[in-house]
Amino acid sequence: MSADALAAPYPDTAGHFGRFGGRFVPEALVAALDELDGAWRTAMADESFRGEFAALLRDYAGTPSLLYPAERLSAKLGARVLLKREDLNHTGAHKVRNVLGQALLTKRMGKRRVIAETGAGQHGVASATAAALFDLECVVYMGEVDTERQALNVARMRMLGATVVPVTTGSRTLKDAMNEAMRDWVANVDETHYLIGTAAGPHPFPAMVRDFVRGIGDEARQQCLDQIGRLPDAVAACVGGGSNALGIFHAFVGDADVRLYGFEAGGDGVETGKHAASITGGSTGVLHGTRTYVLQDADGQTVESHSISAGLDYPGVGPEHAWLHDSGRATYTPVTDTEAMAAFELLCRTEGIIPAIESAHALAGAVQIAPKLAAELGREPVILINLSGRGDKDVHTAGEYFGILDKEQ
Amino acid sequence: MSRIGVAFDKARADGRAVLVGCMPAGFPTVEGSIAAMTAMVEAGVDVIEVEIPYSDPVMDGPVIQKASDIALAGGVRTADALRIIEAVAATGAPVVTMTYWNPVERYGVDAFARDLAAAGGTGLITPDLIPDEAQEWLAASDAHGLDRTFLVSPSSTDQRLAMTVQHCRGFVYATAVMGVTGARARTSDAAPILVSRTREVTDLPVGVGLGVGTGAQAATVAGYADGVIVGSALVRCVLDAPDRAAGLTALRTLSAELADGVRNPTR
Ligand SMILES: Cc1ncc(COP(=O)(O)O)c(C=O)c1O
Numbered sequence: 001m002s003a004d005a006l007a008a009p010y011p012d013t014a015g016h017f018g019r020f021g022g023r024f025v026p027e028a029l030v031a032a033l034d035e036l037d038g039a040w041r042t043a044m045a046d047e048s049f050r051g052e053f054a055a056l057l058r059d060y061a062g063t064p065s066l067l068y069p070a071e072r073l074s075a076k077l078g079a080r081v082l083l084k085r086e087d088l089n090h091t092g093a094h095k096v097r098n099v100l101g102q103a104l105l106t107k108r109m110g111k112r113r114v115i116a117e118t119g120a121g122q123h124g125v126a127s128a129t130a131a132a133l134f135d136l137e138c139v140v141y142m143g144e145v146d147t148e149r150q151a152l153n154v155a156r157m158r159m160l161g162a163t164v165v166p167v168t169t170g171s172r173t174l175k176d177a178m179n180e181a182m183r184d185w186v187a188n189v190d191e192t193h194y195l196i197g198t199a200a201g202p203h204p205f206p207a208m209v210r211d212f213v214r215g216i217g218d219e220a221r222q223q224c225l226d227q228i229g230r231l232p233d234a235v236a237a238c239v240g241g242g243s244n245a246l247g248i249f250h251a252f253v254g255d256a257d258v259r260l261y262g263f264e265a266g267g268d269g270v271e272t273g274k275h276a277a278s279i280t281g282g283s284t285g286v287l288h289g290t291r292t293y294v295l296q297d298a299d300g301q302t303v304e305s306h307s308i309s310a311g312l313d314y315p316g317v318g319p320e321h322a323w324l325h326d327s328g329r330a331t332y333t334p335v336t337d338t339e340a341m342a343a344f345e346l347l348c349r350t351e352g353i354i355p356a357i358e359s360a361h362a363l364a365g366a367v368q369i370a371p372k373l374a375a376e377l378g379r380e381p382v383i384l385i386n387l388s389g390r391g392d393k394d395v396h397t398a399g400e401y402f403g404i405l406d407k408e409q
Numbered sequence: 410m411s412r413i414g415v416a417f418d419k420a421r422a423d424g425r426a427v428l429v430g431c432m433p434a435g436f437p438t439v440e441g442s443i444a445a446m447t448a449m450v451e452a453g454v455d456v457i458e459v460e461i462p463y464s465d466p467v468m469d470g471p472v473i474q475k476a477s478d479i480a481l482a483g484g485v486r487t488a489d490a491l492r493i494i495e496a497v498a499a500t501g502a503p504v505v506t507m508t509y510w511n512p513v514e515r516y517g518v519d520a521f522a523r524d525l526a527a528a529g530g531t532g533l534i535t536p537d538l539i540p541d542e543a544q545e546w547l548a549a550s551d552a553h554g555l556d557r558t559f560l561v562s563p564s565s566t567d568q569r570l571a572m573t574v575q576h577c578r579g580f581v582y583a584t585a586v587m588g589v590t591g592a593r594a595r596t597s598d599a600a601p602i603l604v605s606r607t608r609e610v611t612d613l614p615v616g617v618g619l620g621v622g623t624g625a626q627a628a629t630v631a632g633y634a635d636g637v638i639v640g641s642a643l644v645r646c647v648l649d650a651p652d653r654a655a656g657l658t659a660l661r662t663l664s665a666e667l668a669d670g671v672r673n674p675t676r
Contacts, residue, residue: 022542023539023541023542024510024537024538025537026467026536026537026560026562026584027539027560027561027562027564027565027569027573027584028560028563028564028565028584028587029564030539030562030564031565031566031569032564169471169474169478170465175465176465179466179467182467183467183468183470183588183589186468186587186589187586187588187589188587189564189587190587284514285511285515286510286511286537287465287511289537294511296515298486299486299487299512299515300463300511300513300515300516301464301481301512302465302511
């Protein structure tokens with residue numbers, strides 16, 4: 001990595017990314033967060049942990065994921081598009097990397113129970129999977145609204161032996177599931193690890209989760225060099241809490257010529273107020289243990305987010321993204337439901353790949369930046385897109401959206 | 410000395426613990442919450458803890474969550490909470506405010522401290538702000554003469570306990586159990602240990618909260634702590650009542666029972 005200032009060791013030891021991050025938690029959790037911080041730092045410096053993690057990622061999760069030159073999509077976009085195929089990972093998304101890392105840590109800390117929050121259900125499924133593999137008790141909190149729109153994933157988690165708790169408070173979506181998981185954690189912290197599913201939450205979660213998923217970018221950077229002999233002009237990812245985006249960005253932060261683009265869920269459009277674009281449409285605040293950009297009203301009450309994608313439907317964002325935004329190193333732009341679904345269809349039809357609706361936001365963003373980059377560079381740009389997950393879980397939502405379900409379905 | 414400190418001193422001189430009763434601002438309505446808190450004062454609650462309702466109260470159990478949701482659905486705002494604090498402070502009882510951090514940060518930390526002091530509030534209990542992140546609040550509370558109550562927990566290390574109480578002013582809040590607010594059948598075994606650990610590092614009064622709901626439990630906690638903090642059980646009086654008058658009656662009855670408890674400590 002280059003000597004770029006941004007590549008300095010961030011966050012600081014207390015988890016601050018500039019003015020963002022930190023720990024805004026009940027004192028009861030501080031001891032557990034310190035324990036986790038210590039366990040994570042020790043583990044990352046330990047060859048045997050790193051070896052075990054690498055072996056799991058390779059033999060169990062199926063990584064390194066492929067870097068696929070999507071030629072028909074490239075022709076449509078007027079850009080050379082490389083897809084980082086995280087959709088091919090075991091359990092269908094990048095999330096498996098994070099849960100395997102955290103499950104290994106859970107074992108090392110001698111805890112026997114994990115809890116998780118989930119929106120789309122992808123992180124819940126990944127957590128239930130890791131819990132089964134590591135013989136840990138697993139409880140997944142999921143907003144009641146999400147249990148309805150992601151029923152298939154609820155069934156998956158139960159098959160894997162997890163207990164799914166529908167959360168009926170507040171807006172009954174991801175943020176409320178996270179509140180409930182925090183409450184569980186405060187009460188059971190001795191024996192329980194809270195397996196947060198994205199690069200958000202109190203320190204050390206944002207930095208730790210980034211470390212566990214950074215393989216996405218490390219692999220992609222090398223694959224780019226191997227396959228096309230150069231780095232991409234731009235890297236594109238969708239941003240919910242921000243794990244897949246940080247995972248692919250991190251390796252490129254020091255490469256000043258590589259533009260980083262995060263695409264937030266614009267829902268019906270940021271101007272309508274019905275969206276989940278925390279950076280574009282939010283303001284600085286404290287949510288779920290960290291200072292970051294938050295969707296909130298004038299009194300600091302969290303405002304409900306809206307997105308067709310359950311995995312992006314969150315009114316906050318990881319603090320490192322807030323900081324990358326403020327520093328100008330990465331650019332964050334909203335993509336509407338309509339734009340995302342058009343890109344969803346485009347990938348299905350051009351490449352025979354059904355993406356997660358989350359990932360379709362990154363594709364839609366790439367559609368928008370391709371002509372601008374081409375004009376700016378005066379040549380065909382190379383765009384690396386993180387295809388963070390597959391669309392199996394979204395077939396119902398997409399089928400309804402496109403009106404292609406038979407009546408009785 | 411702060412007004413909270415005076416209340417603790419006075420109770421100590423009487424050989425009893427202070428009773429702190431908590432109610433969310435604006436629950437069930439702005440006027441309703443003023444009436445409820447006034448009734449609590451009249452029935453023997455020494456200190457009123459006004460909780461500013463927040464959309465994501467991670468330290469609160471189902472009862473206070475529900476009451477906060479009702480208050481927010483009724484449109485209560487931070488400015489209303491300050492008005493409520495002013496009205497309750499006018500009864501003469503010291504009023505301490507409990508708030509999650511984001512509403513304060515959004516209001517502006519110094520502006521909030523200024524307006525809280527002007528409303529007659531004594532200070533803040535901050536369930537999700539630890540001293541490590543509190544630089545702005547330390548400065549603002551100094552500037553406006555407000556108390557700072559940070560939480561200590563059974564899981565706090567000795568080092569953190571010492572650091573935390575050093576930043577407290579007024580009183581220290583000891584969370585009796587590892588968990589969220591809500592009345593519990595049994596009082597905690599961890600609480601007396603935490604209180605004595607806290608006393609080893611500070612002369613400030615120590616209040617114990619989480620899980621206290623009956624006169625007998627108040628008497629038990631009064632046996633080892635300087636303050637007994639009751640929330641969910643009082644809120645439930647209003648939540649479960651068929652009408653406002655019944656709610657106020659239930660609230661008076663429980664307040665009196667708790668006031669009796671703190672005067673007859675089990676030792
Ligand atoms: C496939 C996929 N991509 C992206 C996300 C969004 O999360 P993050 O922003 O942490 O990558 C999710 C969340 O569920 C997901 O399932």
